[in-house]
Amino acid sequence: MTGRTETGTGHGADRSAPLVRVRGVTKGFGGVAALKDVDLDLYPGEIHALMGMNGAGKSTLVQVLSGVHQADGGSIGVDGHDRSGLTVRKARHLGIAFVPQRRELVMGLSVAENIMLGDLPRRGGFVSRPQMLSRAREALAGLGIEIDVRRTAGELTVAEQTMVEVAREVRRGGRVLILDEPTACLGAEAAGRIRTLVRRLRDEGVAVVYISHYIDEVLGLADRVTVLRDGRVVRSAPADGFDAGELVRAMAGRDVVSHRPERPAPADEIGLAIRGLTHGRSIRDFTAQVRKGEVVAVLGPAGDAQSYLFDLLSGRRRPLSGELHVDATPVPMGRVPASLGSGLRCVTGDRRALGLVPGLSVDENLMLADDRFHRRRLHRRGELARRSAARRKDYGVVTLGGDPPVGSLSGGNQQKVLLAKWLETAPTACFLEDPTNGVDVAAVADIHTLIDALAARGVAVLLASSSAEEAMRLADRILVVRAGRTVAEYDTTAITRDELVATALGGAPQ
Ligand SMILES: Nc1ncnc2c1ncn2[C@@H]1O[C@H](COP(=O)(O)OP(=O)(O)OP(=O)(O)O)[C@@H](O)[C@H]1O
Ligand SMILES: [Mg+2]
Structure with missing residues (x-):
């Protein structure tokens, strides 16, 4: 144990008393309860995982803990004192730090400026750059993070941005560190680096709250697991008291099975052909031929080639070179209408920025890409609801009450x-770019089934994924991409998941 928590408050050294004690917390949004009578104890030097299905209340709970939302009832104690009614300011003052899923760095500023923001060292009224750099370097080095503090935040990978946010919070005195899905959508290697950092914080006495949908990750990392279901704690126990099946049952209230079904063999015709696609260093000479009814996965770290593939195939960006054919017909590149007109559908991994209109309702979003919705004035309320009801049912979209704005739904929905x-x-x-990003185990299984059905109907599916499991589960073939280049190709019937991870990704299994 290092001195930080011992000298910080005098309470941190005692690992037998909870640092934070939540009792009977309730929280509702517009009459709908998101948290019901929740108890939670956070101990220093412990990684406490919060798990649960989409909409179970995990983010709401940590937002109450970090003062973003105020609870409607119940109490929050910190160091044995009642601190109910926390605000963000008060929570931070007490050392409760929250790193939300969306990175909150100022992307145009340097790493050093981001770490030191609000506490810039001054000399004679001016910011002392050498001091700022050296203190920021210390903050990173203290956690074993190797990032050049002069780099601009926007240039960093998602994992590096998370680490910088963590370093900033620890520097500000964070002794309860809350991470909301820090490894969602990261490749194996980057996720491993985040976990190493989290273990280090734990060993230094920080109370870590860790939200993740990855069961193996949680069982390998957490000391304690609390499972929320429909806003209630259904189980809270040391992590070694759970196995994967039990954890899924606690979260879902039932068993969830996801196995690879027998799909009809792909047709001989090529549905989607990409040749020599090149865009700077992001994508170099990418070639893929996907037959009708075939699923081909492009496996690599998120944010690498994948989001460029989305931009290029959807016509948002024009490649330097390369050709695209859909159903044997050439498609002009760099034009969104041409891509759409070809019968190619590109589903973004960044649903908030490009996929959905958060202020429009669920039904409106569901029907937005449907020509009939515009042509035949389906936007008459009744008609809209009737048509979208079928889609909600087929895709298992669950909402609380009526037709709320899509932005208020949980991630999986x-x-x-x-x-x-x-x-x-x-x-x-x-x-499809990372179609199960941030989605709970049951919804993952549902989405995989939907993709199977799509292939079974004869659609050529190109899937960009950062998950070896997902690629193995869905794909007939896997193209491994690193730094924009295709470095290997596998037939999924001829390789195991562990071989894939070891040989293709060069990372250890979780
Ligand atoms: N600001 C809000 N306004 C209205 N409803 C909300 C708001 N925030 C959350 N909710 C609702 O509260 C419930 C719990 O949501 P929460 O975001 O805590 O779930 P979660 O467990 O974090 O899910 P996920 O795994 O999808 O992130 C959901 O039904 C959600 O729609
Ligand atoms: Mg959440």
Whole structure:
């Protein structure tokens, strides 16, 4: 144990008393309860995982803890004192730090400026750059993070941005560190680096709250697991008291099985052909031929080639070179209408920025890409609801009450709306970028089944994924991409998941 928590408050050294004690917390949004009578104890030097299905209340709970939302009832104690009614300011003052899923760095500023913001060292009224750099370097070095503090935050990878946020919070005196899905959508290697950092913080006496949908990750990392279901704690126990099946049952209230079904063999015709696609260093000479009814996965770290593939295939960006054919017809690149007109549907991994209109309702979003919705004035309320009801049912979209704005749905439900919106337009081929990002185990299984059905209908599916499991589960073939280049190709019937991770990704299994 290092001195930080011991000298910080005098309470940190005692690992037998909870640092934070939550009792009977309730929280509702517009009459709907998101948290019901929740108890939670956080101990220093412990990684406490919060798990639960999409919408279970995990983010709401940590937002109450960090003062973003105020609880409607119940109490929060910190160091044995009642601190109910926390605000963000008070929570931070008490050392409760929250790193939300969306990175909150100022992307135009340097790493050093981001770390030191609000506490810039001054000399004679001016910011002392050498001091700022050296203190920021100390903050990173103290946690074993190797990032050049002069780099601009926007240039960093997602994992590096998370680490910088963590370093900033620890420097500000964070002794309860809350991470909301820090490894969602990261490749194996980057996720491993985040976990190493989290273990280090734990060993230094920080109370870590860790939200993740990855069961193996949580069982390998956490000391204690609390499972929320429909806003209630259904189980809280040391992590070694759970196995994967039990954890899923606690979260879902039932067993969830996801196995690779027998799909009809792909046709001989090529549904989607990409040749020599090149865009700077991001994508170099990418070639893929996907037959109708075939699923081909492009496996690599998120944010690498994948989001460029989305931009290029959807016509948002023009490549330097390369050709695209859909159903043997050439498609002009760099034009969104041409891509859409070809029968290719591209589903983004960044649903908030590009996929959904958060202020419009679920039903409106569901029907937005449907020509009939515009042509035949389906926007008359009744008609809209009737048509979208079928989609909600087929895709398992669950909402609390009526037709709320899509932005208020939990992550997994937003993802299902996004998929339904595009996949119900009868595509010839589709490109799906990380379709199960941030989605709970049951919804993952549902989405995989939807993708199977799509392939079974003869659609050529190109899937960009950062998950070896997902690629193995869904794909007939896997193209491994690193730094923009295709470095290997596998037939999924001829390789195991561990071989894939070891040989192709060069990372250890979780
Ligand atoms: N600001 C808000 N306004 C209205 N409803 C909200 C708001 N924030 C959350 N909710 C609702 O509260 C419930 C719990 O949501 P929360 O975001 O805590 O779930 P979660 O467990 O974090 O899910 P996920 O795994 O999808 O991130 C959901 O039904 C959600 O729609
Ligand atoms: Mg959440």
